[in-house]
Amino acid sequence: MTDGTWITIISLAVTFLFMMGTPVLLIIFYWVVGCSFVLDLTLDNTGAELLNVFKDGFALMAMPLFILTGDLINKSGIAKRLSDFAYACLGWLRGGLAMASLGACGLFAAISGSNSATTATIGSMLHPEMVKGGYDERFSAATAAAGGTVGIIIPPSIIFIVYGFLMNLPISDLFIAGLVPGSLMVLAMMVMCFIVCSINGWGYLIKLSFSRVLKTGIGAWLGFFAIGLVLWGIYTGKFSPTEAAGVTVGFCIIVAMLSYPANKVLGMSPDTPIEEKSVTSMFVVEGFTLREIPSIVVRSAQISGILAPLIAVSVVMQQILSLLGAQEVIGGFVTGMGGYYPVLFTAMAIVFVAGMILESLPVTIILAPILAPIAAEVGVDPIQFAVIFLVGASIGFITPPYGLNLYVASGVTGVPYFRLLRYATMYLVSLVAVWFCVAIFPSLSKTLLPGGGIYELLTGGGGG
Structure with missing residues (x-):
């Protein structure tokens, strides 16, 4: 043969x-x-290539650190404080708790950088509360799954690190470029959530209380500080994304270790409502003990142990595909579409179909080196295309038959996978709409970068 x-x-x-x-x-x-x-x-060659992926991959060191950060902020109670703040702001609207869970996903993503961690954390915390609040359990689980899609778009992002490593792009620029599109994804899902909940009459409304918003905001200040620390350090160039990940891990450990004994002295438990906490106690989170750190690290290491080999073997797969001429075949097909938008939309279609059957990591490693150069040839900015590519890959998290976030949400909520699809499809529509907006309007990806509108406004027009 x-x-x-x-x-x-x-x-x-x-x-x-x-x-x-x-x-x-x-x-x-x-x-x-x-x-x-x-x-x-030879298998020796394959082994050598697997090793070379990480031999000079300093940027990839940020990946396990950001995964650890997500577990630390969840265990310490910072994630719960962020979700309390989101609910205080949005609970007065129809579907407010569901929209708050989407907002909490965005805030959690701004520290963790992981879609599955975002879905699992917010889903396990807020799904029971949503069901108690009169929401359909299928819709509640689908909301957690959809909210998790921004986990790889809002910086810091594990997949942006991988993309920047593969395509030799500044990871800090990719992080900043993901801010506006990621925020729009959250906003679009909130709008869809409001429409669905209004039609079905789901959710109990709470009175908008500025004192509650203020208290929960104060209670979540450590989460806001962690987000600001990462973005400030990367945006100003004070430290690289890898260094930012290390700083954030250190910050979370110090905060949790100091908060745990402080809460014992104050007599507060994790279940104490924010309204009943004193002003002093709102400045500390629940925290954890020194003995709990090894188990948290082991859990993060398990996730990293899955992703790291997947990155390595996918890179080797991409090399074999190159030897087989897959790049030329796909490249010829996409290039044959013609001009700027035909090429761009064809590339988007390929990413969408690939995301239906593969996780974002192999999709990125296999297709980005093929599609990005073709997009650059027709004039698509490399940073903008990176955001377009990865927004499309993130949509794959709730696109059957694969839909990783749907499996994660099903696992943490107990709602069968196929029962989530109806409401996940509604969120899918809103995300695709944002995706095309990001493709059509380059300013959405570049406005915070040097030369972009908001950057120039903030710097007095002196960027560049």
């Missing part, structure tokens, strides 16, 4: 394994090993 026939058989075999529920990491690994034998590539 020819090499092409063998590769087709291998591809069909791993596709069958994927449909049977085999983890994506093993699927890609089996395909890489099988194709290596067909193409007479």
Whole structure:
């Protein structure tokens, strides 16, 4: 049999394994090993390539640190304070608690950088409260899943780090470029949430209380400080994204270690409502003890241990695809579309379809090196295309049949996967609308970067 026939058989075999529920990491690994034998590539070469991915990848060190940050802010109670503040601001609107969960997803994403961590944390905290508040359990779980999509768009973002590493782009610029699109994604989902809840009459309204907003805002000040610390450090160039991740981890550990004994002295528990906390106690979170740190680190390491090999094996997969001429085939197809918008929309369609069956990491590693140069040839700014690409990849988190966030939300809420799809589709519509806006209006990605409108306003027109 020819090499092409063998590769087709291998591809069909791993596709069958994927449909049977085999983890994506093993699927890609089996395909890489099988194709290596067909193409007479030694396993020594494959092992060397796997090692080279991380040999000079200083930027990738930020990934496990931001994953750890997400677990630390969840365990310390900072995430709960942020969700309390969001509910105080939005609870007076129809669907206010659901919109607050979306807002909390945006705030949590601004520290953690992970879609699955955002979905799991906010879903486990607010899904029970939403069900008690009169929301449909399917809608509640779908809201957590949809909110988690901004986890990789609002900086800091693990996938932006990977994209910048692959395409040799400034990660700090990518972070800043994701701010406005990520915020628009949250806003668009809130609008859709308000419409759905108004039609169905879901949610109990609370009175808008400025004192409650003020108290919860004060209670969440450590979360706001952590967000500001990351963005300030990266935006001003005081430290790199990797250094920012280390600083944030250190900040969260110090805050939690100081807060735990302080709460014991003040006599406050995690379940104490924010309205009953004294002014003094609102300045500290629940925290955790020194003994709990190893278990938190182990949990974060487990997630990092899944993502890191997936990055490495996906890079090798991309190299094999290059040897097979996949870049030329896809590149020729996309280039053949013609001008700026035909090429851009075709690339978006490819990303959307890939996101339906693969996680954002392999989608990025495999397709970005193919599509980004073609987009640059027709005049798409590399930073803008990065945001377009990754917004499209994030939409894949709630797009069946894969839809990673749907599986995560199903796991933490107990709502079956297929029961989430109806309401996830509604959020999908709002996210796609934002996606096309980001593609059509480059200023949405670049306005905070040097030369952008808001940047020039803030710096008095002296950027550049």
